[in-house]
Amino acid sequence: MNETEYLIIGAGPTGLGAASRLNERKQDWHMLEAVDGFGGLAATFKDERGFLWDQGGHVQFSHYDTFDRYMNLALGADGWLPHQRESWCWVRRRWVPYPFQNNLHRLEKEDRWKCVKGLLDAAESQRAGTIGVRKSQIENFAEWMLATFGEGVTEIFMRPYNFKVWAFPAEQLDRGWIGERVAVPALKNVLKSICTGEDSVSWGPNAVFRFPQSGGTGAVWNAIGRMLRQERISLSTPVVHVDVAGRTVETAGGARWKYRQLISTIPLDKLIALAPGVVASDAANGLLFSATNVVGIGLAGQPPEHLRTKCWMYFPESNSPYYRVTVFSNYSPNNVPLPGRQWSLMTETSESSEKPVRHETLVEDTINALVEDGLIPDRSAICSRTLRRLPQAYPTPFLGRDAVVHPILRAFESRDIWSRGRFGAWKYEAANQDHSFAQGYECVERLLASGEAEMEPTLFTPTLVNGRRNP
Numbered sequence: 001m002n003e004t005e006y007l008i009i010g011a012g013p014t015g016l017g018a019a020s021r022l023n024e025r026k027q028d029w030h031m032l033e034a035v036d037g038f039g040g041l042a043a044t045f046k047d048e049r050g051f052l053w054d055q056g057g058h059v060q061f062s063h064y065d066t067f068d069r070y071m072n073l074a075l076g077a078d079g080w081l082p083h084q085r086e087s088w089c090w091v092r093r094r095w096v097p098y099p100f101q102n103n104l105h106r107l108e109k110e111d112r113w114k115c116v117k118g119l120l121d122a123a124e125s126q127r128a129g130t131i132g133v134r135k136s137q138i139e140n141f142a143e144w145m146l147a148t149f150g151e152g153v154t155e156i157f158m159r160p161y162n163f164k165v166w167a168f169p170a171e172q173l174d175r176g177w178i179g180e181r182v183a184v185p186a187l188k189n190v191l192k193s194i195c196t197g198e199d200s201v202s203w204g205p206n207a208v209f210r211f212p213q214s215g216g217t218g219a220v221w222n223a224i225g226r227m228l229r230q231e232r233i234s235l236s237t238p239v240v241h242v243d244v245a246g247r248t249v250e251t252a253g254g255a256r257w258k259y260r261q262l263i264s265t266i267p268l269d270k271l272i273a274l275a276p277g278v279v280a281s282d283a284a285n286g287l288l289f290s291a292t293n294v295v296g297i298g299l300a301g302q303p304p305e306h307l308r309t310k311c312w313m314y315f316p317e318s319n320s321p322y323y324r325v326t327v328f329s330n331y332s333p334n335n336v337p338l339p340g341r342q343w344s345l346m347t348e349t350s351e352s353s354e355k356p357v358r359h360e361t362l363v364e365d366t367i368n369a370l371v372e373d374g375l376i377p378d379r380s381a382i383c384s385r386t387l388r389r390l391p392q393a394y395p396t397p398f399l400g401r402d403a404v405v406h407p408i409l410r411a412f413e414s415r416d417i418w419s420r421g422r423f424g425a426w427k428y429e430a431a432n433q434d435h436s437f438a439q440g441y442e443c444v445e446r447l448l449a450s451g452e453a454e455m456e457p458t459l460f461t462p463t464l465v466n467g468r469r470n471p
């Protein structure tokens, strides 16, 4: 029987955040990871033709000094390419800069008026409290969209786009995650952009971001993993059972590990199944999530002129399966095997019980839509195509989520099992790479101090953390 004080399950950003802090504090720890590498959902893959693919569009921006320090340690200050976000929405067969609602001047005049009228009606109804739902009474994301943007923006962009990305109707989504994720423009600014015809593009926490020079996003997590003591890490070692009473973990290879504290970063529904007896086995049924299908298309030649500086694009229309397309070769020329002579597009298509996807035809459907949307001018330039399905990609911010998730987390904590991370704690608004790393890091701080939940602000007060942008 192996023994350690702190046992970590999973070597994604959360597990690596926990391990990094334990390492700094010279503690006794060990990490078990199912696959043969670091990074989890933030890992990068090379296809048969040598094109690199992240698992969906990953960009680096941060709310934390500690995260930035680790990023610089990982790749060195010059291991990064800085980017000014250039992101667009493809709506009604025209490009509108992101955020859509801040750039209505780009629409046809009928649509423009529809959107402005909706915004005016929404503002009026909030003032008078007569029409629609008052903001204080809003219960779900659908009502929030309507009360905030009115009918035009909701119909033309918000509702179709959000169904495509979340794969659940907006009525089933909470509004607590919105914070820094959805731009809410002042009416004055909307009208200003319409009158002046000027694009307004600087909104949001990721207006500037950075990307690794080489190796894709996964290069960061490989480097962080390699900075740790390798004898403390077991890769290709899936955990198959947690004996909660005996404080032991069993791996697929039959090894057993005794722990004092267990930090689990695997999806919470999987932990419930692996560690029976803590909560009812059907407690996981209410945890909604969606899958994402990532299609990578490698192409010979140069991107068309209009894509040369674009980062990513949003697609609310029903002609395409994808909700987002990234010009992945624009992030780093090294994302393709022949830099300068090839380029690449990466698409993301969500999937859930409410939104099935035909996998057999997805790559072909994607290519057809990319051609129709003007992103692939010449089909014969395609030299690589790849499909990767992420069975759990987005932890859905479903209605009443915290009332379901928090008691489960507390039940595990009472047994010294700390479930943290994107799916470990199921909190979308605190589930980017920086948040995940911080969740692991802060959890260790709390454990070492025998502290309370306030010591984990990322998990328990994400609005506060997200409001504290790191320059």
Ligand SMILES: Cc1cc2nc3c(=O)[nH]c(=O)nc-3n(C[C@H](O)[C@H](O)[C@H](O)COP(=O)(O)OP(=O)(O)OC[C@H]3O[C@@H](n4cnc5c(N)ncnc54)[C@H](O)[C@@H]3O)c2cc1C
Pocket: 009, 010, 011, 012, 013, 014, 015, 032, 033, 034, 035, 038, 039, 040, 041, 042, 055, 056, 057, 058, 059, 060, 061, 237, 238, 239, 240, 265, 266, 267, 292, 348, 390, 392, 393, 394, 420, 421, 422, 423, 424, 431, 432, 433, 434, 436
């Ligand atoms: C489509 C998409 C786009 C994203 N875009 C961005 C972005 O732009 N910017 C950003 O910062 N973040 C982004 N993210 C989020 C980022 O990927 C996550 O923050 C991060 O990967 C979550 O880290 P984690 O450690 O919590 O979980 P994971 O990355 O899921 O890691 C969990 C680890 O546990 C391992 N594991 C699972 N089961 C077992 C088992 N039984 N035994 C042992 N190990 C096990 C897994 O193999 C995995 O390595 C995106 C994510 C997705 C899916």
